Amino acid sequence: xxxxxxxxxxxxxxxxxxxxxxxxxxxxxxxxxxxxxxxxxxxxxxxxxxxxxxxxxxxxxxxxxxxxxxxxxxxxxxxxxxxxxxxxxxxxxxxxxxxxxxxxxxxxxxxxxxxxxxxxxxxxxxxxxxxxxxxxxxxxxxxxxxxxxxxxxxxxxxxxxxxxxxxxxxxxxxxxxxxxxxxxxxxxxxxxxxxxxxxxxxxxxxxxxxxxxxxxxxxxxxxxxxxxxxxxxxxxxxxxxxxxxxxxxxxxxxxxxxxxxxxxxxxxxxxxxxxxxxxxxxxxxxxxxxxxxxxxxxxxxxxxxxxxxxxxxxxxxxxxxxxxxxxxxxxxxxxxxxxxxxxxxxxxxxxxxxxxxxxxxxxxxxxxxxxxxxxxxxxxxxxxxxxxxxxxxxxxxxxxxxxxxxxxxxxxxxxxxx
Amino acid sequence: xxxxxxxxxxxxxxxxxxxxxxxxxxxxxxxxxxxxxxxxxxxxxxxxxxxxxxxxxxxxxxxxxxxxxxxxxxxxxxxxxxxxxxxxxxxxxxxxxxxxxxxxxxxxxxxxxxxxxxxxxxxxxxxxxxxxxxxxxxxxxxxxxxxxxxxxxxxxxxxxxxxxxxxxxxxxxxxxxxxxxxxxxxxxxxxxxxxxxxxxxxxxxxxxxxxxxxxxxxxxxxxxxxxxxxxxx
Numbered sequence: 317x318x319x320x321x322x323x324x325x326x327x328x329x330x331x332x333x334x335x336x337x338x339x340x341x342x343x344x345x346x347x348x349x350x351x352x353x354x355x356x357x358x359x360x361x362x363x364x365x366x367x368x369x370x371x372x373x374x375x376x377x378x379x380x381x382x383x384x385x386x387x388x389x390x391x392x393x394x395x396x397x398x399x400x401x402x403x404x405x406x407x408x409x410x411x412x413x414x415x416x417x418x419x420x421x422x423x424x425x426x427x428x429x430x431x432x433x434x435x436x437x438x439x440x441x442x443x444x445x446x447x448x449x450x451x452x453x454x455x456x457x458x459x460x461x462x463x464x465x466x467x468x469x470x471x472x473x474x475x476x477x478x479x480x481x482x483x484x485x486x487x488x489x490x491x492x493x494x495x496x497x498x499x500x501x502x503x504x505x506x507x508x509x510x511x512x513x514x515x516x517x518x519x520x521x522x523x524x525x526x527x528x529x530x531x532x533x534x535x536x537x538x539x540x541x542x543x544x545x546x547x548x549x550x551x552x553x554x555x556x557x558x559x560x561x562x563x564x565x566x567x568x569x570x571x572x573x574x575x576x577x578x579x580x581x582x583x584x585x586x587x588x589x590x591x592x593x594x595x596x597x598x599x600x601x602x603x604x605x606x607x608x609x610x611x612x613x614x615x616x617x618x619x620x621x622x623x624x625x626x627x628x629x630x631x632x633x634x635x636x637x638x639x640x641x642x643x644x645x646x647x648x649x650x651x652x653x654x655x656x657x658x659x660x661x662x663x664x665x666x667x668x669x670x671x672x673x674x675x676x677x678x679x680x681x682x683x684x685x686x687x688x689x690x691x692x693x694x695x696x697x698x699x700x701x702x703x704x705x706x707x708x709x710x711x712x713x714x715x716x717x718x719x720x721x722x723x724x725x726x727x728x729x730x731x732x733x734x
Numbered sequence: 735x736x737x738x739x740x741x742x743x744x745x746x747x748x749x750x751x752x753x754x755x756x757x758x759x760x761x762x763x764x765x766x767x768x769x770x771x772x773x774x775x776x777x778x779x780x781x782x783x784x785x786x787x788x789x790x791x792x793x794x795x796x797x798x799x800x801x802x803x804x805x806x807x808x809x810x811x812x813x814x815x816x817x818x819x820x821x822x823x824x825x826x827x828x829x830x831x832x833x834x835x836x837x838x839x840x841x842x843x844x845x846x847x848x849x850x851x852x853x854x855x856x857x858x859x860x861x862x863x864x865x866x867x868x869x870x871x872x873x874x875x876x877x878x879x880x881x882x883x884x885x886x887x888x889x890x891x892x893x894x895x896x897x898x899x900x901x902x903x904x905x906x907x908x909x910x911x912x913x914x915x916x917x918x919x920x921x922x923x924x925x926x927x928x929x930x931x932x933x934x935x936x937x938x939x940x941x942x943x944x945x946x947x948x949x950x951x952x953x954x955x956x957x958x959x960x961x962x963x964x965x966x967x
Contacts, residue, residue: 603836606825606829606832607833607836609822609825610822610825610829610833613822613823613825614821614822616816617816617820617822619784619804619805619808620808620814620816620820620881621808621813621833621834621836621880621881622804622805622807622808622809622836622837622884623805624803
């Protein structure tokens with residue numbers, strides 16, 4: 317154990333050093349003495365406790381780990397539950413239950429909760445789309461938010477200049493995002509790994525900066541506002557309808573309530589997520605789905621089998637972009653406002669975190685992770701200053717505890733007829 | 735069936751193959767032996783179109799292959815078992831085989847699957863297992879099985895004995911012989927010259943990118959120069 321003492325001391329010192337930026341402490345010189353500013357007595361106690369805790373942890377954690385491994389009960393139960401949860405049949409049941417719950421609860425939930433749920437669903441859609449690119453085809457895409465922006469602006473511009481409604485613009489937005497995915501994919505897909513990540517990262521930024529600077533068309537940093545909200549077969553959800561239109565509450569003879577609109581938006585989001593899930597599930601069972609995974613495993617072997625890696629990658633890239641386009645146009649419709657600031661790199665990072673956290677390739681995992689990633693910051697508003705710190709901590713804990721993700725994928729089996 | 739005529743291949747400025755002439759006739763097992771870096775794998779890869787031949791011609795069943803892209807070549811009833819097996823580690827055995835049959839017509843698919851599974855009963859036991867968790871020998875069987883899924887007339891094998899135990903090598907070679915009896919023409923690139931020449935109808939010896947010797951398997955086995963250089967005297 318003596319050999320652990322030095323690293324233990326070092327860790328404790330590191331805790332103290334790190335506490336300075338984390339707690340926003342200021343070091344100032346007063347004469348020849350160094351003074352710490354901005355700390356109360358309790359802050360000192362917290363830092364001291366953390367340092368002591370870290371000291372002992374570093375000293376003893378090997379023994380603790382050994383003790384943990386020696387007591388077989390806990391981990392085994394966890395592992396059993398984990399593999400049960402990730403079985404395809406279980407996942408199907410869970411998804412069915414989730415769908416029913418998702419369709420029913422908003423009628424009893426509060427307005428704020430439904431609104432947050434809608435936001436979560438947007439991220440689920442984005443996560444599912446990126447999951448194709450990163451989780452299945454293994455192409456690290458850090459500029460995914462670019463396609464999201466393309467979708468959002470497509471609808472915003474169509475609505476602003478040509479008076480398109482949400483439903484007619486939705487497929488166009490998807491197609492535009494797909495086109496951008498295709499155009500970007502063509503030159504960059506010969507790159508691999510880190511290089512691909514950097515180029516896609518650049519692409520995301522280019523889109524954002526382009527949108528900010530094409531002031532004449534996109535309104536620059538102010539964005540586009542007053543985007544039309546979705547309608548239900550021509551019934552709007554506003555208090556008063558425009559001329560020649562009818563509102564939802566008039567048509568059904570209800571009192572006007574603003575929550576109708578929120579629930580309606582939520583239901584559209586559920587619909588879009590279901591559509592995404594359905595399409596991806598179908599694709600996974602088709603040869604192209606397996607080809608994506610095969611490509612992730614071994615590109616050379618794929619070529620040896622006569623497959624064309626470029627086409628397979630391009631299909632994954634384009635399809636992933638399409639779903640981002642759908643999500644983007646829905647986002648624009650929900651907000652009624654788009655501006656370049658909604659499409660910064662941190663959005664790409666959050667979507668990627670959702671995919672990684674959920675377990676690469678796992679759809680249920682993506683849903684769970686999106687819920688966690690969006691809900692946690694909302695629930696912990698008091699700690700909003702430490703939000704990024706918590707993301708970081710969450711990622712570190714995940715990589716240690718469950719590197720394969722919350723609910724890693726167990727792939728559907730191809731069935732052989734006897 | 736397959737003719738290399740004066741084929742040269744370069745990696746940048748380095749010429750790896752010098753005017754190579756090789757012929758594979760229908761129903762034969764032809765082996766190509768040579769030391770490390772002699773250009774054996776290069777020859778095979780040139781046939782597959784990656785890298786492209788710098789000059790010369792490769793004809794397969796009367797059709798010129800030089801200038802075609804790899805995916806086009808690999809769909810012409812040619813299948814390759816790449817060096818180092820390269821199975822899809824996280825896919826199951828069954829899915830690996832299915833990937834091999836990616837371009838196989840639907841009505842042939844099941845037939846090919848059955849054929850491969852009869853040839854390799856071991857794979858049948860492990861259909862649901864992930865390929866990466868199997869032993870080297872089993873992975874090699876899977877790689878061969880995967881190549882066979884496309885119903886090839888010509889099978890190219892790049893060092894199938896690489897890193898395998900002698901008893902497994904024996905099995906793999908028996909299977910290769912069996913495949914020939916089923917009518918598959920085989921072009922075998924090997925370092926294990928002894929075994930390969932025993933099996934082969936004809937053989938070529940490659941040295942620094944030149945074909946230095948050719949003949950039937952027995953001739954080469956008996957040749958003192960081959961014995962010295964490749965069979966350990």
